[in-house]
Amino acid sequence: MKDRNFLKLEHFVEACIEHRILVTAIFAALTVIMAVLAVRVEFKTVFDDLLPRSHDYIKIHERFRQDFGGSNMVSIMVEVEEGTIFERSVLEKIKKITDELPLVHGVNPFQVISLASNKLKDITSSTDSIEIRPLMGSEVPRTQEELDALKDSVLNSPMVYGAYVSKDLKAALITVDFYENAVDYTKIFPQITKLVDSLEGDGVRVAAVGEPMLYGWVNYYLPETMRIFLTTIGCLVALLFLTARTWRGTLLPLLAGLTSAIWALGAANLLGYNLDPLVIVIAFLITARSISHSVQLVTRFGDELAAGVKTSKAAASAAMLQLFKPGILGVVADAGCMLVVVLTPIPLMQKVSVIGTIWVLTIAVTACVMTPVFLSWLAPSTRNAHPVNVYPILDRVLKLCIATTLSRGRYGVLGVALVLFIGSGIYAFKLQVGDADGGSPILWQESRYNTDSAAINKQFQGADRMYIVFEGDKPGAVKEPAVLQSMAAMQRYMGAQPEVGGSLSLADVIPGVNQMLREDNPRYRDLGKSAAENGELLYMWSPDSGDAARFMDPKAQNAPVTLFFKDHRGDTIRTAIERVKEFIVANPIEQGAYVLAGGLVGVTAAVNEVIFRGQIESIALALLVLVICCAVAYRSMRAGIFFMVPVILSNTITFCVMAWQGIGMTLSTLPVAALGIGLGVDYAFYIVDGIREELHHHSDLKRAITQSLLSAGKGVLITSLTLTASVVLWFASSLRFQAEMGTLMAIWLFVSSVSALFIMPAMVYVFRPEFVVGKREKVSAVSGEGAVAAA
Incomplete structure (x- = not known):
């Protein structure tokens, strides 16, 4: 006897097919409206969307970024192949870059620092006077004597030599920061790239790195990304x-x-959302789910016609009736797993989660409802469109699945699955949160950006920076000797970390001024003995507003200790944060306290901490969503646990590969990982539900497994093979992230399909869960050989 829910579903299916004209018209009208809206969506990266605003580090970063520097600083290096930079032609290039950078969109002109800017000063003194002037001034040296004098000034300036001029004198560094609310990568990148390219040549190399350049390269490759996407669809x-x-x-x-x-x-x-180019992989994943559900319905429609159903309406109705429940269950599970990412307090993740959830839910209409409605219009033909027949190959694979499941090989399958789970699960603990390699993981190591980054890090202290802010309890607190000594001690302590290439603070400025005031006697290269003396030394330094802003606020109450890093790998950042916290705890200051952290590394540290928590929460909640969905659908908590097997296996294997290949868990990979929970179970729903539905007609478990694999299994094979082969094209992407996500998608699809075709039928046959076989004390035992023969 049919239960009430089945009768309701039957009425719904009949209504959709009988009123197909109205259903199709409504669907077409809504699609046209949404298409008009869809073409207006912007494809761009919004940097503010990447920041977890509730994190303490981000609050410090946003509070002080205008004075002490933001996370969008660009570093430009001018390097000569032979000789030194102290040639007029080379210095003219440095000056041109320095003069033209303020014209770039969104540049903070007070944060342009180079050998040719007024920010780097030469301080000289004698018995008669103290002279403070820009190192190079407004004019490029003309004579050899002037060039030699400039070189001597650089060599005698610890804050310039090694920081803005390399130790071997072959390279000079120009840094520029931006007004954070005016950052537009689409404008900054082409302007700086044009400037850099115009000055390369004649034995001079110009390199540029920084977040605006990185995301500028991402946008630069957007046309290629779209070509690969369209080619992938064509291959599909x-x-x-x-x-x-x-x-x-x-x-x-x-x-x-x-x-x-x-x-x-x-x-x-x-909703006013933009689409970030980096998450286009997620778009392909969801599109793959839609195609997969539709293929299952088309395959079942063909099976119904082959079984003797006379009309397309009847075949479409039967296909929809049989597959609507597992289809909707898969959609709800996918949507729920995607929705949990919204709990990650990062705007980009929340936008991806909301749009991803909506996208997945649309599959319930576009595939689960409209595919059978469209099928009902078609003539009931069983003719093929081309002579190439791959079904014999597919049938052999499916018969192998059946033979393995219905023989003692099923124990081998479960044993191998257990070994893979344990092995991959242990190795997956090596997965890093944050970037796993030097440079940017978004681009290949041999890309121009990463080679530029490696060159700058080789010659200078580091292109990535983090600042820790000393917050004084009153104005003038940073002039106190104890505060300055603490800042210097922190610099020495952090300098012991190999990845920290250098540091900078107010404690570096005052000793140099003190020495110059005493006729450049090195014995006096020290801090003042009182706050008043340090204040006088700062007054003698005579900084302008831009110079002072790098080292303290106007009230001299807050001041940064800036650390320069050779890379921003996850381990590097975690070690640095831990060491800073250890120093702060061990060295308290009466006049105030240190707070973390600003700059690119500080922002990345906040993101990594949020991702680490979000990764655990997302996976745990996604699994909970899966258990709840299965428990509601099958009225059994055991069903949720049963379906967790392919999910956990596909995720541990994927995380294992990520750890092996050095792919870190980042903003880009977190939503893909969450969606992978749902991806790992969709195929299993169709296979297990097929077995369950077969057992409603008879009590022969072997026959039910055989029929389910031959029907639903065919759809699983078709979609997994076509999608896996299609994503191979992403390997050609200039964006390393997209190529690696292509690999991960292929692994997820492969493991999910293998789990559905081998592991799930074997588990059903061995454990015979009640939600599948029902409350039968005994299930008919047809011989395995007979079932295989029947197939």
Whole structure:
């Protein structure tokens, strides 16, 4: 006897098919409206969306970034192949960069620092006078004597030599910062790139790094990304056509994927969201889910026609009735797993989560409802569109699955799965949170950005920086000798970390002034003995507002200790943060306290800490969502635990590969990992639900497993093979992240399909869970050989 829920579903299916004209018209109208909205969605990266604003580090960064520097600083290096930079032609290039940088969009002109700027000063003194002047001044030295004098001044300036001029005198560094609210990578990148390219040549190399340059390269490769995306779709079409052998099996799944994308992008426009180029991989993942659900329905439709169903309406209705429950269960599980990412307090993750959830939910309409509605319009033809038949190969694979499941090989499958789970789970603990390599993991190591980054880090203290701010309890607190001594001690302590290339603070300025006031006697290179004396030394330094801002605020109450890093790998940042906290605890100051942390490394530290917590929470909550969905759908908590097997296995193997390949858990990979929870179980729903539905008609478990694998298994094979082969094209991307995500998608798809075809049927046959086989004391035992023969 049919239960009430089944009768309701049956009425719903009948209503959709019987009123297909109205359903199609409403769907078409909504799709047109959403398409108009979708074309207006912007593809861009918004830096503020990457910041977890509630984190203490971000609050410090935003409070002091205008004075002490933000996370968008660009470092430009001018390096000569032969000789030194102290040649007129080279110095003219340095000056041109310095003079033209203030014209770049959003530049803070007070934060342009180089050998040719007024920020780097030469302080000289004698018995008669003290002279403070820019190192190079407004004119490039003309004579050899002037060039030699400039070189001597650099060599005698500890804050310039090694920091802005390399130790071997072959390179000079120019740094520039931006007004954070005016940062626009699409404008900054081409302007700086044009300037840099115009000055390269004649034995001079010019390198540029920084977040605006990095995300500028991402936008630069956007046309290539779109070409790869479209080529991937083209490959997908060809493979679907090859395997499905029918136009309906090719076009309807693609239509489902396309309309899902249109609806999701239209919703993004309504919500005022942009689409970040880095998350386009997630778009492909969700599109893959839509195609997968549609392929299952088209395959079942063909099976119904082959079984003797006379009309397309009847075949479409039967396919929808049988697959609607596992389809909707898969959609809800995917959406729930995506939605939990919204708890990560980073705007980009929250936007990705909301749009991703909406995108997944659209599959319930575009694939689970509209695919059978469209099928009902088609003529009930069983003819093939081309002569190439891959079904014999697919049938052999499916018969191997059946033979393995119904023989003692099922224990071998479960044993191998257990070994893989334990081994990959242990190795997955090596997965790093944050970047795993030097340079940027978004681009390949041989990319121009990463080679520029390596060159700058080789010649200078480091292109990435973090500042720790001393907050005084009153104005003038930073002039206190105890405070300055503490800052100097922190610099020495942090300098012991190999990745810290150098540091800078107010404690570096005063000793040099003190020495110069005493006729450059090195014995007096020390801090003043009182706050008043240090104040006098600062007055003699005579900084302008831009110079002073790098070292303290106007009230001399707050001051940064800036650390320069050779890389911003996850381990480097975690070690630095731990060491800073250890120093602060061990060295308290009466006049105030240190607070963390600003600059790119400080921001990255905040993001990494949020991701570390978010990774654990997202995975745990995604698994909880899966358990709840299965418990509600099958009215059994054991069902949730049962379906966790393929999910956990696919994720541990994927995390194992990430750790092995040096792919860190970052902002870009976190939503992909969360979506992978749902991705790992969709195929299993179709196989297990197919077994369950077969057992409603008879009590022969072996026959039920055989029929489910031959029907639902065929859809799993088609989608997993076509999608896995298609994502291979992402390996050609100039964006390393996208290529690596292509690898991870292929692994997820492969492990998920293997789990559905081998592990899940074996588990059903061995454990015979009640939510599948029902409350039967005994299940009919047809011989394994007979079941295989019947297949």
